[in-house]
Amino acid sequence: MPHLITTHELGKTYRNRVVVEGLDLRVPEGCVYGFLGPNGSGKTTTMKMLLSLVRPTTGEIHVMGRPMRRSTRRELLGHIGSLIEAPPAYGHLTGRENVRLVQRLLALDDRRTTRAVRTVRLQDHLDKRVRDYSLGMKQRLGIALALAREPRLLILDEPTNGLDPAGIDEIRRLLTRLADGGTTVLVSSHLLGEIDRTATVLGILGNGRLLFQGTRDQLFARSVPDVLIETPEPRRAAALVARSHRARVDEGAVRLTGLDDAATAGVVSHLVRESVDIYGVRRDARTLEDVFMDLTGGRGL
Ligand SMILES: Nc1ncnc2c1ncn2[C@@H]1O[C@H](COP(=O)(O)OP(=O)(O)OP(=O)(O)O)[C@@H](O)[C@H]1O
Numbered sequence: 001m002p003h004l005i006t007t008h009e010l011g012k013t014y015r016n017r018v019v020v021e022g023l024d025l026r027v028p029e030g031c032v033y034g035f036l037g038p039n040g041s042g043k044t045t046t047m048k049m050l051l052s053l054v055r056p057t058t059g060e061i062h063v064m065g066r067p068m069r070r071s072t073r074r075e076l077l078g079h080i081g082s083l084i085e086a087p088p089a090y091g092h093l094t095g096r097e098n099v100r101l102v103q104r105l106l107a108l109d110d111r112r113t114t115r116a117v118r119t120v121r122l123q124d125h126l127d128k129r130v131r132d133y134s135l136g137m138k139q140r141l142g143i144a145l146a147l148a149r150e151p152r153l154l155i156l157d158e159p160t161n162g163l164d165p166a167g168i169d170e171i172r173r174l175l176t177r178l179a180d181g182g183t184t185v186l187v188s189s190h191l192l193g194e195i196d197r198t199a200t201v202l203g204i205l206g207n208g209r210l211l212f213q214g215t216r217d218q219l220f221a222r223s224v225p226d227v228l229i230e231t232p233e234p235r236r237a238a239a240l241v242a243r244s245h246r247a248r249v250d251e252g253a254v255r256l257t258g259l260d261d262a263a264t265a266g267v268v269s270h271l272v273r274e275s276v277d278i279y280g281v282r283r284d285a286r287t288l289e290d291v292f293m294d295l296t297g298g299r300g301l
Contacts, residue, residue, distance in 0.1 A: 034199025
């Protein structure tokens, strides 16, 4: 699959503080790429570097196979629409007036703006002042303004932030529709659940580094389900294995993380040698949430 964006060793240091480090992003064309990470992990900084709003300290960015340089920047950015931080509309103007402004600024024809407004389903709300819009409507207007130039790539920073479940659902459907229509969408979130099934490719950032990049299936394949050992003495059993394994008591059982089959057999025989009664040993089905917790060191998303 061709990549719309690739980065090589992309990094940003503010004064002496490394905020983003060694990022090798691969954003396949036509997908929704979920860019996930806890608050402060460097998502916004990365997106700003992709948009030339922040100058990288290290590394390179390629967009549509071409290096992002001073000489190519203008043209490449012409293919990217973005919504970073607050929706970029004037509250005292109506939706229509905001759309007209952008239309004039970018010298776009009516067909494009009409299509963008329809895509986000705002056509019936254009005569309202933007300050009277709900947050979800403001976000959708922001996305429409970004879409008006018909970009190949749309970069959205936390577009679901602060929305109610219906608003989140609307944005999710919109992103899927856009990708189905061929637009590549790079969307960030610190809440896994908000992107979850919408994104076909995930990039997970923690402390400025890419912890994982790939499909959801690849993510699951990497993770070994926890082992649960049922015993009448979970505390003693957990203490016995805690030195060499990640073990904790969970609902009356011992939960062990990251054990392969051989290690499981080793733990069981160790416990039996220590005269711990074992009623059962099983693997626990893990949720995507658990996998993220592991990756981000328990800070979650
Ligand atoms: N201009 C700046 N100068 C100094 N430090 C900065 C600057 N911009 C961001 N940072 C720091 O870089 C780190 C990463 O911030 P960034 O906004 O990229 O993270 P994020 O993952 O997008 O988090 P959030 O979801 O909270 O926006 C933060 O600790 C932030 O304080």
